[in-house]
Every structure is written in structure tokens, then in C-alpha cells.
Amino acid sequence: MNDLTLDRPSRRKRQRSRAELQNVTSITQKAVTALVLLASFGLVFAGLRMAGAGFASYQAEAFLQDWAGKGAEPSAEAWQVAQGAAQRAVSLYPVANGEYFDRLGRVYSWQQFKLPYGSPDALSSRLAALDAYRASLEARPVWPNTWARLANTKLHLALFDDEFKQALERASALGPSRIEVQREVTMIVFAAWAQLSKQERASFLESARRSVTYGQREAQQIQLLAAQHGLTGVLCNSLDDETKSIRKLCQ
The missing domain is CATH 1.25.40 (Serine Threonine Protein Phosphatase 5, Tetratricopeptide repeat)
Structure with missing residues (x-):
């Protein structure tokens, strides 16, 4: 039995080791590629949600500016559109956004702002505004405008x-x-x-x-x-x- 015959098992072991290493490397590369693709899809999805939230927020702000210019309560139809846009902005954004919650609160505050302090007819909209301002301040606790709006809402609730x-x-x-x-x-x-x-x-x-x-x-x-x-x-x-x-x- 010569040396070549003795080395044959060792060569087979080395070949199997190289094959296994190549297989592991291939699997690792595929896993990394899959993770990168998933992360990319996640970023694209988050970006689309943020873009949608921004557009909806812009739509709600346009209504608010119009109401402020007129100084009058909005029509029921206009308010529904604005509330839907403000709520979509909050829902679509990936994390709690203080600005979007504040805008949602302002939409609720406008719904029946001319009714007297403590009016039971405005209780629902004013409590919804209060909740939105609280959520805004959880995300952005040092914004003075939202603190003032929260206080104003409590005034209108007579609390x-x-x-x-x-x-x-x-x-x-x-x-x-x-x-x-x-x-x-x-x-x-x-x-x-x-x-x-x-x-x-x-x-x-x-x-x-x-x-x-x-x-x-x-x-x-x-x-x-x-x-x-x-x-x-x-x-x-x-x-x-x-x-x-x-x-x-x-x-």
C-alpha cells in the first residue's frame, strides 16, 4: 500500500470540509441578502407611510388655516374630511408624532368651539381634543403651544x-x-x-x-x-x- 492510498481518506475529508464550508458560506450569503432585502422593503414601506402621513397632515392643516381665517365653526362635511386626514396622519406615521397629535387635537377643538364652557353638547369633541393634546405632549413634552391648547380645552370643559x-x-x-x-x-x-x-x-x-x-x-x-x-x-x-x-x- 503506497502513500497515495493512505492519503486518499484525508483528501476526501478535506474535500468534504471545503464543500461544507462553501455550503455554509452560500447559506450565510443568502441569509444576509434576504435580511438586506427585508430591511430595504421595511424602509420603503416606512417611507411610504411617512409620505402618506405628511400629505394627510398637510390636508388637515389647510382646513385649520381656512377655519382660523373665517373664525367660524366648520361645516359638518369639512370637519369630517379634516378629522379623517388628521387621524390618518397620526395612524400612518411609524411612531408617535407630537405635531400630528397636536393637529388632530386642533381639529377636534374647532368642531364646536363656539359652544359655552362646560356645554354637554361639546363634551365628546372636547374630550377627544384633550386626549390628542395629551398624546402630543407625551411625544413632545416641551412644546408650549400644546400646553396652552390643553389648558384652553380644560377651560372649555370647565375642568x-x-x-x-x-x-x-x-x-x-x-x-x-x-x-x-x-x-x-x-x-x-x-x-x-x-x-x-x-x-x-x-x-x-x-x-x-x-x-x-x-x-x-x-x-x-x-x-x-x-x-x-x-x-x-x-x-x-x-x-x-x-x-x-x-x-x-x-x-
Whole structure:
């Protein structure tokens, strides 16, 4: 028996090992390719969902801008279309999107916004708005506009609880330079004046002072707002003489 005969089993083993290695490599490559394809499909699918969500959100925002310009409650048909678009934006986006939830809340807030505070006829839409704003703040907790809208919704529900007061505080503190936020906080505070403690009134009046110092036109609007709630004296007493002189208030 020569050496070639003795080496034949070893060669067969090496050949089997190479074949097995090639087979494993081929399987690994196929698995990696499959994973890459799956990931690519997932990214494409997520991208399509995000694009759809963006389009639906844009559609809802167009309705909101139209209603704001008219200052009137939307028709039932227009509201249904806007609500459907805002809900699709929320549902299609892969993760919780604070902006989209805020927009959904605004759509609900507009549905019956002219009905009186605490109206049972507006309870459903206002509670839906409240839930949407809460979801928005879970995703985006430092956005002052949403805090102000949550407080405004609680006002319309006539719910003057700790959540209401926290929302006012957060809106005022997080948006000191956002005049639209300070104006809304001032409006809410004046409307809910009887429900606030002396300390809370003094604290929240800071938003009124910020609004007054912003500019002459804003100052006049705040004075008019105070007068509507019988709080002109309160506003004037909270302002220093220099500010009243510059803004020509309380004269």
C-alpha cells in the first residue's frame, strides 16, 4: 500500500470540509441578502407611510388655516374630511408624532368651539381634543403651544383641576418669547380668574405683562381682554408706571 492510498481518506475529508464550508458560506450569503432585502422593503414601506402621513397632515392643516381665517365653526362635511386626514396622519406615521397629535387635537377643538364652557353638547369633541393634546405632549413634552391648547380645552370643559393649572404654568414657562402662547395663557387666566387662588393669579399675570411689553398693538388687545372680564384694574395694578406710560395704558 503506497502513500497515495493512505492519503486518499484525508483528501476526501478535506474535500468534504471545503464543500461544507462553501455550503455554509452560500447559506450565510443568502441569509444576509434576504435580511438586506427585508430591511430595504421595511424602509420603503416606512417611507411610504411617512409620505402618506405628511400629505394627510398637510390636508388637515389647510382646513385649520381656512377655519382660523373665517373664525367660524366648520361645516359638518369639512370637519369630517379634516378629522379623517388628521387621524390618518397620526395612524400612518411609524411612531408617535407630537405635531400630528397636536393637529388632530386642533381639529377636534374647532368642531364646536363656539359652544359655552362646560356645554354637554361639546363634551365628546372636547374630550377627544384633550386626549390628542395629551398624546402630543407625551411625544413632545416641551412644546408650549400644546400646553396652552390643553389648558384652553380644560377651560372649555370647565375642568379647573391640577392638570389645568400645570398646563398654564408649563405654557407660560416654556414659551416666554412666543407671544401667541402668552396671549392665550392671559386669555385663559382672565376667563378662569374666579377659579384661581390669589397666588396663582399673581403668578399667571406674568404672561399678561409679557404680552403688554411686546408691543403697542398687543398691549391694547390685552387691555381690551381684561376689560371684557372686568379685570382692567387688576391688569393696571400689575404694571409699573413706565410700562403704562410707554404703552399708553390705564390712563
